[in-house]
Amino acid sequence: MFDEAQRETLRAEINRILNEAVGALMDAGHLESGSVIVLGCSTSEITGARIGKGSVPELGEIVAEAMLAACKGHGVHAAFQCCEHLNRGIVVEKAVLRELGLTQVRAIPQPKAGGSVPAAAWKKMEKPALAVSIQADAAIDIGDTLVGMHIRPVAVPLRISTSHVGHANLVMAYSRLPYIGGARAVYTE
Numbered sequence: 001m002f003d004e005a006q007r008e009t010l011r012a013e014i015n016r017i018l019n020e021a022v023g024a025l026m027d028a029g030h031l032e033s034g035s036v037i038v039l040g041c042s043t044s045e046i047t048g049a050r051i052g053k054g055s056v057p058e059l060g061e062i063v064a065e066a067m068l069a070a071c072k073g074h075g076v077h078a079a080f081q082c083c084e085h086l087n088r089g090i091v092v093e094k095a096v097l098r099e100l101g102l103t104q105v106r107a108i109p110q111p112k113a114g115g116s117v118p119a120a121a122w123k124k125m126e127k128p129a130l131a132v133s134i135q136a137d138a139a140i141d142i143g144d145t146l147v148g149m150h151i152r153p154v155a156v157p158l159r160i161s162t163s164h165v166g167h168a169n170l171v172m173a174y175s176r177l178p179y180i181g182g183a184r185a186v187y188t189e
Contacts, residue, residue, distance in 0.1 A: 001058055010059070015066045017162050018140070021172055022070040024160045025138040029174025033075035036100070038090065038136040039067050040081040040147025041117040046166035051143055052083060060116025063142070064124055067117075079134055080121040081147050082114040090134045090150060091118045094127040102131035137175055143168035154178050 002010065025037060041063050044054040064080065071078035080091040086107050091114075097104055107130055109118040122128045135152035142165045148155055155173040163170055179187060 001056060007058070007062070011062050011066070014062055014165065015069065017165055017170070018063075018066045018070040019073065020160055020162065021140050021170070022067075022074050022076070024158060025140070025172060025174050026074050026076070028158050029138050029156070029176070031076060031137050031174065034077065035137040036077045036079050036092075036096065036134065037071060037138045037140060038079040038081055038134060038147055038150045039063075039117065040139070040141045040143075040145030040150075041115070042143030042145055042168060043116045045143030045168035048167040051145070055111045055116045057111045057116045057119065060111065060118075060120040061124075063117045064120035067140075068121065068124060076137075078121070079136055079150070080118040081145060081150055082109050082118045082130075083145075085113045086118075086130070087132070088146075088149065089114075090131040091121050091125070091128055092131055092134070093125050094129040097129040097131050100134070102134060105130050105132050139173050141169075141171045144171075148173060151175050 042051040043056040043059040045051050067078050077096045082089045109122050111119050134150050139147045139151040141147040152175045154176050158172045
């Protein structure tokens with residue numbers, strides 16, 4: 001679909017955006033090493049098609065590689081939301097699945113059943129596993145995939161200088177602890 005020059009331009013741009021996004025989430029959300037950031041991404045939306053109607057496996061590989069690299073560079077774990085055909089399951093490394101006590105389900109994401117990005121992530125991970133759900137520390141949504149269902153409460157929206165990846169909207173959120181108590185509660189030491 002893309003010639004070599006287009007592919008390299010896309011790769012550089014998506015690497016830049018996801019590295020900035022992960023860094024911003026780390027800073028704003030005070031994420032620690034070992035935190036989990038979940039990505040929901042529609043390659044259809046990036047190219048200007050309607051979500052779920054124009055999956056682009058080649059673009060999925062670029063996005064998955066960029067997300068994995070950005071997360072690794074910041075010392076956090078990447079998770080990838082599948083589409084509704086796999087009940088919005090989550091692709092993670094098996095070690096993360098075990099560490100977090102996630103429920104594993106059986107399916108291997110494909111570009112048209114799971115999505116191009118999770119399918120590519122599955123192939124690029126050391127020991128991939130599919131979880132039924134996750135409560136991640138932060139989320140990145142490219143293309144209005146409704147990834148917010150996989151972030152633990154309380155979600156705090158975050159914006160960076162980039163608002164789109166191609167034609168797709170870029171939105172993010174990190175989670176903060178819920179405040180409990182009342183007028184006499186103390187929240188800082």
